[in-house]
Amino acid sequence: MATAASPHSLMLKTPSTAAAAGSRTAFPVATRLPATAPKPISIKCAAATTQVQDPRPPAPAAAQERIFNFAAGPAVLPEKVLLKAQSELYVWRESGMSVMEMSHRGKDFTSIIQKAESDLRALLEIPPEYAVLFLQGGATTQFAAVPLNLCHPDDSVDYIVTGSWGDKAFKEAQKYCKAKVVWSGKAEKYTKIPSFEDVQQDPDAKFLHICANETIHGVEFKDYPVPKNKGGILVADMSSNFCSKPVDVSKFGVIYAGAQKNVGPSGVTIVIIRKDLIGNAQGITPVMLDYKIQAENASLYNTPPCYGIYMCGLVFEDLLEQGGLKEVEKKNKKKAELLYRAFDESKGFYRCPVEPSVRSLMNVPFTLEKSELEAEFIKEAAKEKMVQLKGHRSVGGMRASIYNAMPLAGVEKLVAFMRDFQARHA
Amino acid sequence: MATAASPHSLMLKTPSTAAAAGSRTAFPVATRLPATAPKPISIKCAAATTQVQDPRPPAPAAAQERIFNFAAGPAVLPEKVLLKAQSELYVWRESGMSVMEMSHRGKDFTSIIQKAESDLRALLEIPPEYAVLFLQGGATTQFAAVPLNLCHPDDSVDYIVTGSWGDKAFKEAQKYCKAKVVWSGKAEKYTKIPSFEDVQQDPDAKFLHICANETIHGVEFKDYPVPKNKGGILVADMSSNFCSKPVDVSKFGVIYAGAQKNVGPSGVTIVIIRKDLIGNAQGITPVMLDYKIQAENASLYNTPPCYGIYMCGLVFEDLLEQGGLKEVEKKNKKKAELLYRAFDESKGFYRCPVEPSVRSLMNVPFTLEKSELEAEFIKEAAKEKMVQLKGHRSVGGMRASIYNAMPLAGVEKLVAFMRDFQARHA
Numbered sequence: 001m002a003t004a005a006s007p008h009s010l011m012l013k014t015p016s017t018a019a020a021a022g023s024r025t026a027f028p029v030a031t032r033l034p035a036t037a038p039k040p041i042s043i044k045c046a047a048a049t050t051q052v053q054d055p056r057p058p059a060p061a062a063a064q065e066r067i068f069n070f071a072a073g074p075a076v077l078p079e080k081v082l083l084k085a086q087s088e089l090y091v092w093r094e095s096g097m098s099v100m101e102m103s104h105r106g107k108d109f110t111s112i113i114q115k116a117e118s119d120l121r122a123l124l125e126i127p128p129e130y131a132v133l134f135l136q137g138g139a140t141t142q143f144a145a146v147p148l149n150l151c152h153p154d155d156s157v158d159y160i161v162t163g164s165w166g167d168k169a170f171k172e173a174q175k176y177c178k179a180k181v182v183w184s185g186k187a188e189k190y191t192k193i194p195s196f197e198d199v200q201q202d203p204d205a206k207f208l209h210i211c212a213n214e215t216i217h218g219v220e221f222k223d224y225p226v227p228k229n230k231g232g233i234l235v236a237d238m239s240s241n242f243c244s245k246p247v248d249v250s251k252f253g254v255i256y257a258g259a260q261k262n263v264g265p266s267g268v269t270i271v272i273i274r275k276d277l278i279g280n281a282q283g284i285t286p287v288m289l290d291y292k293i294q295a296e297n298a299s300l301y302n303t304p305p306c307y308g309i310y311m312c313g314l315v316f317e318d319l320l321e322q323g324g325l326k327e328v329e330k331k332n333k334k335k336a337e338l339l340y341r342a343f344d345e346s347k348g349f350y351r352c353p354v355e356p357s358v359r360s361l362m363n364v365p366f367t368l369e370k371s372e373l374e375a376e377f378i379k380e381a382a383k384e385k386m387v388q389l390k391g392h393r394s395v396g397g398m399r400a401s402i403y404n405a406m407p408l409a410g411v412e413k414l415v416a417f418m419r420d421f422q423a424r425h426a
Numbered sequence: 427m428a429t430a431a432s433p434h435s436l437m438l439k440t441p442s443t444a445a446a447a448g449s450r451t452a453f454p455v456a457t458r459l460p461a462t463a464p465k466p467i468s469i470k471c472a473a474a475t476t477q478v479q480d481p482r483p484p485a486p487a488a489a490q491e492r493i494f495n496f497a498a499g500p501a502v503l504p505e506k507v508l509l510k511a512q513s514e515l516y517v518w519r520e521s522g523m524s525v526m527e528m529s530h531r532g533k534d535f536t537s538i539i540q541k542a543e544s545d546l547r548a549l550l551e552i553p554p555e556y557a558v559l560f561l562q563g564g565a566t567t568q569f570a571a572v573p574l575n576l577c578h579p580d581d582s583v584d585y586i587v588t589g590s591w592g593d594k595a596f597k598e599a600q601k602y603c604k605a606k607v608v609w610s611g612k613a614e615k616y617t618k619i620p621s622f623e624d625v626q627q628d629p630d631a632k633f634l635h636i637c638a639n640e641t642i643h644g645v646e647f648k649d650y651p652v653p654k655n656k657g658g659i660l661v662a663d664m665s666s667n668f669c670s671k672p673v674d675v676s677k678f679g680v681i682y683a684g685a686q687k688n689v690g691p692s693g694v695t696i697v698i699i700r701k702d703l704i705g706n707a708q709g710i711t712p713v714m715l716d717y718k719i720q721a722e723n724a725s726l727y728n729t730p731p732c733y734g735i736y737m738c739g740l741v742f743e744d745l746l747e748q749g750g751l752k753e754v755e756k757k758n759k760k761k762a763e764l765l766y767r768a769f770d771e772s773k774g775f776y777r778c779p780v781e782p783s784v785r786s787l788m789n790v791p792f793t794l795e796k797s798e799l800e801a802e803f804i805k806e807a808a809k810e811k812m813v814q815l816k817g818h819r820s821v822g823g824m825r826a827s828i829y830n831a832m833p834l835a836g837v838e839k840l841v842a843f844m845r846d847f848q849a850r851h852a
Contacts, residue, residue, distance in 0.1 A: 067522030071529040074732055082516050082524050089512040096493030096811065098508050100691040100737065103497040103814055136562040136693060137714050140728040144712035172713055260729055265526040267562060267693045267731030284710050286570035287598055288563050302566040303686055305693030305731065306500055311526065385522065388529055 068410040071388035072215050072363060072401040073240065073261040081314045081405075099310045104303050112306075113299070116313030123319055126249050126272060133271040133291065134299040134309050139165070139239045142256040142269060143172035145289040146235055149281045150254070151177045151206035158182045158205040160225065163190040163214025164394060169237060170209070176282065177206070190217035193358040201228035207253060208234050213241035213360050215261070216392040218352075218399070220360035224251055233277070241362050242270070243319060244404055245329035253277050261362070262404045264312035267305045319404070328404055329361075335402050335411040336361040342415045349422045367397035373425055374398060380421060386414055494836040497814035498641050498789060498827040499666065499687040507740045507831075525736045530729050538732075539725070542739030549742060549751055552675050552698060559697040559717065560725040560735050565591070565665045568682040568695060569598035571715040572661055575707045576680070577603045577632035584608045584631040586651065589616040589640025590820060595663060596635070602708065603632070616643035619784040627654035633679060634660050639667035639786050641687070642818040644778075644825070646786035650677055659703070667788050668696070669745060670830055671755035679703050687788070688830045690738035693731045745830070754830055755787075761828050761837040762787040768841045775848045793823035799851055800824060806847060812840055 069076045092099045095108045102109040117132050126132060135141070146169075151157060156178040159170040162185045173179035182201055183194045201208060208227040213220040220241060227234045233253035242257035249255065254273045260266035273291055281290045288294075293301050322328055340359055343350040343366055352359065352366045368374050374397060381389050391397035402411055495502045518525045521534045528535040543558050552558060561567070572595075577583060582604040585596040588611045599605035608627055609620045627634060634653040639646040646667060653660045659679035668683035675681065680699045686692035699717055707716045714720075719727050748754055766785055769776045769792055778785065778792045794800050800823060807815050817823035828837055 065522060066517060069523050069527055071527070071532070074527055074530060074729065076527050077524065082526075086512055086515040089515055090508050091492060096491060096813070097495050098503065100508075101495055101497070101500055101502050104500060104692065106497070106814070136564070136731075137567075138562070138728045141563075141712060141714045144714070148712075175710055175712075258729065265731075265733045266530065266729040267734055284601055286567060286574075286601075286712070286715065288567045288570070289712065302564045303500065303684065303692040305562075305691075305734070306686075307691045307733065308693055308731070387522070388532070 065385075067385040067387055068406070068413060069388055070386065070400045070402070070406070070410075070414070072392070072399060073258070073403075074266050075261055075401055075403050076405045076410075077264075077311075078315065078318050078405045081311070081318050084314055085311060100307045102306060104300055104306050109306055109310075112310050112313055113304070116309055116316060119313065119316035119320055120243075120270070123243060123316060123325055124247060124249055124272070129275055130249060131271075131273050131275050131278065131291075131295045133273070133294045134304055134312075135269045135271055135294060136267065136288075136305055138266070138269055139237050139256055139258045140168065140172070141289065142237070142271065143169040144176065145271075145285075145291070146207075146209070146254060146256070147173040147176040147179070148285040148289055149291045150233070150235070150277060152282060153177060155206045156180055156202050156204055158201050158208045158229070160194065160199060160208065160210045161185065162193055162211060162219050162221075163217040165214055165216070165237060165239070166209070166211035169211065173209070180205070182208075185217075185219070189353065190214060190219060191353050192355045193219055193221055196225040199225060201225075203228055203230060205229040206231065206233065209236070210234070211237040211239075213238065213362055215240040215363050215401075216365075216395060216399075218354050218360040218363045218365040219358050220362070222358060240401075240403075241360070243316075243325060243328070244332050244362055246325045259308060259312050261401075263315045265308050268308035268312055270312070331408065332361045332402070332404065335406065335408055336364065338408075338411050338415055339364050339400060339402065342418050346418070346422055349426060350418060362401060362403055364400045364402060365391055365395065365397060366399070367391075370425070371397075376425075377421055381414070381417060384413070384417055386410070386417065389414075491811075493811035493813055494832070494839060495814055496812065496826045496828070496832070496836075496840070498818070498825060499684070499829075500692050501687055501827055501829050502831045502836075503690075503737075504741065504744050504831045507737070507744050510740055511737060526733045528732060530726055530732050535732055535736075538736050538739055539730070542735055542742060545739065545742035545746055546669075546696070549669060549745055550673060550675055550698070555701050556675060557697075557699050557701050557704065557717075557721045559699070559720045560730055560738075561695045561697055561720060562693065562714075562731055564692070564695055565663050565682055565684045566594065566598075567715065568663070568697065569595040570602065571697075571711075571717070572633075572635070572680060572682070573599040573602040573605070574711040574715055575717045576659070576661070576703060578708060579603060581632045582606060582628050582630055584627050584634045584655070586620065586625060586634065586636045587611065588619055588637060588645050588647075589643040591640055591642070591663060591665070592635070592637035595637065599635070606631070608634075611643075611645070615779065616640060616645060617779050618781045619645055619647055622651040625651060627651075629654055629656060631655040632657065632659065635662070636660070637663040637665075639664065639788055641666040641789050641827075642791075642821060642825075644780050644786040644789045644791040645784050646788065648784060666827075666829075667786070669742075669751060669754070670758055670788055672751045685734060685738050687827075689741045691734050694734035694738055696738070757834065758787045758828070758830065761832065761834055762790065764834075764837050764841055765790050765826060765828065768844050772844070772848055775852060776844060788827060788829055790826045790828060791817055791821065791823060792825070793817075796851070797823075802851075803847055807840070807843060810839070810843055812836070812843065815840075 089098055120132060157173060159179055159181050160183045161167045161170055161181050170179055170181055183199045185192050208229060234251060235254045236252055238255050239258040240261045243262050249272060256271045259268035278295050279292045319328055343352045348369050350366050378389050389398050389400055391399045400414060515524055546558060583599060585605055585607050586609045587593050587596055587607050596605050596607055609625045611618050634655060660677060661680040662678055664681050665684040666687045669688050675698060682697045685694035704721050705718045745754055769778045774795050776792050804815050815824050815826055817825045
């Protein structure tokens with residue numbers, strides 16, 4: 001075969017790199033063997049000898065101070081979780097390797113993904129007739145996967161659009177079915193949730209879709225519309241309030257969420273779906289977007305985002321240790337109330353555009369009466385180690401995202417800063 | 427709106443959790459402020475005070491010994507890279523946060539993804555007329571994305587199938603175009619690469635697709651077929667030999683690879699595509715699979731797998747420090763030759779099914795003459811801290827994956843063990 005070199009010719013072309021490799025791996029030369037060992041020799045695990053020195057990172061310098069991160073996602077993670085992850089990054093338990101190096105089909109990672117799922121099921125009290133999938137591609141991939149799996153091209157589906165994300169979900173769905181907007185908050189700049197009686201649902205729709213919390217506009221469903229379609233199927237994008245409070249999963253056909261707000265790093269998307277809705281994907285559905293394939297393979301049809309799933313598992317553990325989602329919701333309400341009250345008590349210096357009864361507990365957009373001061377506000381806050389307070393580029397102003405992992409102290413500090421800033425600029 | 431509670435009623439329902447939150451965040455009570463501070467107060471960054479104690483993980487116990495991991499992917503990563511990642515996990519440089527917590531649009535993550543791309547461009551000498559994308563979903567998602575972006579339903583495309591992965595790519599493509607297998611190694615159990623003269627290519631095909639290295643069967647293209655189609659477009663899945671040796675990118679229209687073999691953790695998929703091939707996606711293409719959308723947004727159309735991209739960047743840095751891909755290839759050839767020679771010198775005790783001229787430098791499948799000893803071989807190797815040597819469930823036998831990050835010492839130890847095992851069981 002003229003098209004390929006033989007291993008022998010490769011051998012001749014290859015200079016020895018043993019020394020380089022040896023030094024790179026800090027492997028004792030003594031354990032290296034001649035390429036042709038004449039007879040059996042005893043073997044000790046030289047690998048162990050690579051770990052006599054302390055492989056820990058250096059003690060943190062002043063530069064390792066943590067700051068308060070109000071980013072909308074990726075967002076702050078619990079310090080406990082980060083420190084646990086750091087302690088296990090190089091070698092996980094007795095495995096001899098990092099979680100990032102584990103076969104996704106080996107017993108160690110199997111235990112990690114199974115515990116992550118069972119802890120999530122405990123947190124949300126997910127009924128057994130629902131499947132839990134750990135996928136990739138973000139909620140934006142689910143904007144396509146949901147209609148591709150739940151309906152055919154001629155089927156109609158209903159979307160309640162309360163912000164940019166619901167609108168994106170609707171637009172993507174138009175590729176795969178007859179998607180219809182049954183209510184839109186656009187005319188009111190996405191500051192409201194409709195009174196459900198005012199929404200004219202199509203009884204022939206395959207599902208009703210909502211975005212449970214709009215990350216950019218800060219409007220959040222406080223309860224959920226009853227789907228009037230024959231199947232009674234409600235689908236919710238819960239990316240930015242997932243696991244921030246208890247949810248009655250049995251009210252939904254599908255819940256999906258990107259992990260990077262409340263439960264982990266970006267790169268993991270969680271889908272909770274009623275099992276009877278699985279198995280009807282359109283023929284054009286990419287195999288990776290087919291819920292049936294993913295459910296049959298327990299999210300392991302191909303290699304899943306293993307490290308991200310591991311991180312989500314650590315967060316689920318932490319949420320359970322905090323007492324579960326009822327306790328987490330109490331803390332989130334406490335934080336949100338502090339912040340919203342500060343607006344209301346500022347006599348108009350700070351303004352939140354969102355209708356009070358549907359203000360998000362997670363994403364808090366606000367503006368200044370004197371908008372020319374907003375850049376200064378963000379700059380001074382950053383000096384005080386409170387960052388990522390700039391509003392989304394599509395709406396401007398400011399936004400404080402106060403997810404599960406934002407400590408009460410962070411919100412207290414922000415509120416104190418706001419009062420101080422107002423006093424100095426009123 | 428009867429459907430939502432007002433914030434005031436929420437306030438009344440909410441017990442104080444300041445103490446709990448305070449203890450959870452180790453935040454000094456003194457810095458906590460009354461909800462209604464009467465007048466401006468000075469603010470020091472209390473956040474800093476949370477870091478007086480050493481947040482490092484405990485020193486490693488014996489359990490933190492590293493072992494030799496021959497997994498096919500996710501696979502071994504360079505120790506240097508893991509230790510660097512561990513040292514930065516809790517706080518990245520001066521950012522005050524973990525890479526996992528960074529906004530994907532902030533200046534810190536922007537510097538991380540831009541350096542990852544420029545280092546990858548340097549490693550592979552990627553010409554400026556090629557775009558580099560950091561995506562999600564694994565190569566399996568690209569099995570759909572490639573035909574969705576490069577051709578229309580009536581277009582024909584050619585696939586050379588040299589193993590399971592090429593076959594999966596072909597089957598997925600059938601959903602989106604007229605895919606044809608122009609050569610298959612299946613009858614010979616995927617142990618060969620064709621002589622390119624023997625492959626009858628369709629001049630009207632939109633592209634010719636190959637899998638450059640078959641992870642399961644261990645066959646690797648040593649050079650590449652010249653596409654005979656009008657566009658001259660060659661597409662390659664390089665998942666399991668990406669960045670293991672220099673590649674002339676200009677010979678390809680598209681190169682794609684899952685990161686979890688040679689360059690990072692699972693959850694990142696790298697696509698290198700000639701820019702003139704971007705912008706022709708079929709209407710049914712999910713927005714996340716549309717190369718135009720991803721290229722126009724520099725892989726930031728939605729939140730990318732930030733931490734995985736950061737890890738890939740650390741690996742690219744390490745590969746450059748090693749002297750680039752020419753040096754890396756030398757080390758890989760040295761390791762592979764040691765192992766293949768051991769088979770050839772075992773007088774048939776160990777057998778490699780793959781045709782010698784196309785044996786993979788990355789994935790080395792082998793069997794025992796006495797197949798009843800294979801379970802024992804795997805068990806004894808694991809006792810010697812060499813793990814993941816079991817062959818893929820679809821082919822059985824054994825497989826040693828010896829990616830870039832597998833030290834020469836690991837292969838030397840395996841070869842010594844093989845000789846010892848043979849002497850004891852011959």
